[in-house]
Amino acid sequence: MKIYYELVLAFLLISLTFAFIMFYFKNPEIQNLPYYTFRTLLRITLTYFISLAFGLVFGILAGTNKTASKILVPIFDIAQSVPILGYFPAAVLFLIALFHGSEIGLELAAIFLLFTSMEWAIFFGVVGAIKNIPSNVVEAAKVFGLKGFAYIKHVIIPAIIPALIVASTLAWGDGWFFMIASEYISYGGKTYALPGLGSYLAKAAYEYGDLNLALALLALITFIVIVINHFTWHKLTEKASVLGYKPIFKFPSPEKIVSKRMHFHLSKFYFRHNLLPSIRIEKYTRVQKLITLALIVVLISSFLFFFYQTIPSLETIKQAILIPEIYKLPIYILLTLVRLTLAFLISLAIALVMGFLAAENKIFARIFFPLYDIGQSVPILALFPIVFVYLSKFFGGYFGLELTAIIVLVADMIWYMFLNIVGALKSMPRETMEVAKLFGLKGIKKIKHIVLPSIIPAIVTGSILSWATGWNTIIFAEYMPYEKEVLSLPGLGSFLDRVAYEQGNTILLIFLLLIISSIVIFMEKFIWKKLIEKCEKYESIEV
């Protein structure tokens, strides 16, 4: 019965919020608010179901068939290593050309962007959960003759449901994260706005300059996200654990964690680092590498063929890439990396302090966790226009944009670090803490010998996640359609956007995408993997 009261209450509250916003603000588009909400919800829901179907089909295929796994996993791995927003200009170019500039092309491009953000978590979640089915269950199923569809129905589906719920939560959140980027697009000197909450928020900030409205919309979006999460994913997570599913990952016991909601958020994070990297940072065989390479070549050539009706000659490629600006590329890369590193270090420092405080003192935990709860429900990219409009008043357009980029990056990265660190602190084995107490380790000595070493793996995984999301944010942040003009920060992200939206130079766009994925893969291989190996040197503490 409780859930019905909750539903009625939530419905009333949402209606009241809508009524308030619609009566209070005198904006010419305000009567479209319910319609915009409907469109955004429809877009995200539709894309979620597409991703779910796609992820289930290919995930089960890759999880049960070794040959399929050899081909699919490396492809998905490479595809997901490109920052999602990097695909977007390419998709916009392609789909607008395909539909001769009609809105359908834009709508499909938006759905494509959301799809690329949602798909990976579901696919890797399904594959990982299947790989995690204990071998005795698999053997028992074989002994009792479960095959084909019966095997999928009685073994695979029940086994992957908890992972699927967690993956869906992640995918759903990612969808909201990219909402504003997918709805408000500048292309060929014009700005296109798909009907939706994200584009309305952007318009409110940039075109109408109505910051109060933008803030109200941000609050409304956050409220909607929280309510939907509460009635769908929270309930499903609870149900899944009631059904007696064991978490598929090492997980601190619920009583160690402050609340059910914390448990919910933590399960997402544990999923992201314990499951995803373990599959992703896998070693590929030579055959897999060859297959992947061949597929990439085929894909790029067919893409180019579509635009040029002929495979471009080496000369054409050379001409397209060697534009005068290309010589600035190293500086652009450097600038973008500096921005990301700066934001990363700031988030790490704040998250460490917050993590220590929250783990040591319950009062801080009571302040930080609700803050986190709300903070992580705000679609971070939607924060961008608001922060920018405020800051540009004080610091001017360019410097304001630079500051906004860093602030939004920090707001985006910090939660990954914070929850990771808190999760690790909370799941420290009791014996380790007792050893510290028994041998009189206190203060700095305790942090140095006990606490810091035991959370280093969590810091590494937190860093990987925050860099991944950081790349998306930076591509969005460096290029900003604002009041009829475009503001841009010199950097790799803005270069990519300009090449796509202003110059329509497909070959160079692909070249830049390859560069970004090389940087991402390079960092994964030479920084994160090395650090993970170092952590593995002293492995996990047996729990």
Added chain:
Amino acid sequence: MLLEVKDVTKSFFSEGKRILALKDISFSVDEDEFLAIVGPSGCGKSTILRIIAGLETPDKGQVLFHGQPVLSPTQKITMIFQQFGLLPWKTVLENVELPLEIFGVEEKERRKIALSFIKKVGLSGFENSYPHELSGGMKQRVGIARALALQPEILLMDEPFSNLDALTAEILREEILEIWRDKNNVTNTFIMVTHLIEEAVYMADRVIVFSPRPGRIIGDIKINLPRPRKEYQRHPEFFKACDKIRGLIMKSTELTNKLMLR
């Protein structure tokens, strides 16, 4: 009397409910004694060990060591753990040295002490290995070396062999007994918690038996078998002692179950 546990009562809070773990526990331990505490799982036997170590504080009652109350961990009472409690990011040598450093032993001196105790437990050559490179038995040897290096008066052991395979456990039991018998060793009072009755009877001078939760003492049995007991493992007296303890535990468990059913 070296150690005295007086009327200790302890409860925990779990999901807002108060759970009584120990009720009015009193016993004393003499110097040179090897005491075992036996009881079914969840009877609070590990908790009493932690209270003696100063890791937990009792709700009521106190623990007296040389007549002084134990309020926090001291160098004189130390412990080895069920899961070994090694720091995975430190080598064997660093693990043994860390407590010495904390208790203020000079660098040269602590290196010397650590190396001698590593040698004593037979781990020479593994000083620079990390715990995950060692087998379970070797890990527990590091735990023993780390505890003994502090030269405590009392060594507490929390199910020290339950995470080892049967053969390794047997070997380590003999090693522990050897250390206990060694008169040159400062550490000569051992308190061990276990759920294996045979293990307790084999090793201890005295076995204290706990009831199921809330833990109360339902037996305090002297084991008078001669040492070394290797030859007495099949002696009728050995089985008689085991049966007596088993009988006590069974009786109290049945009683508890009946009460719970009602």
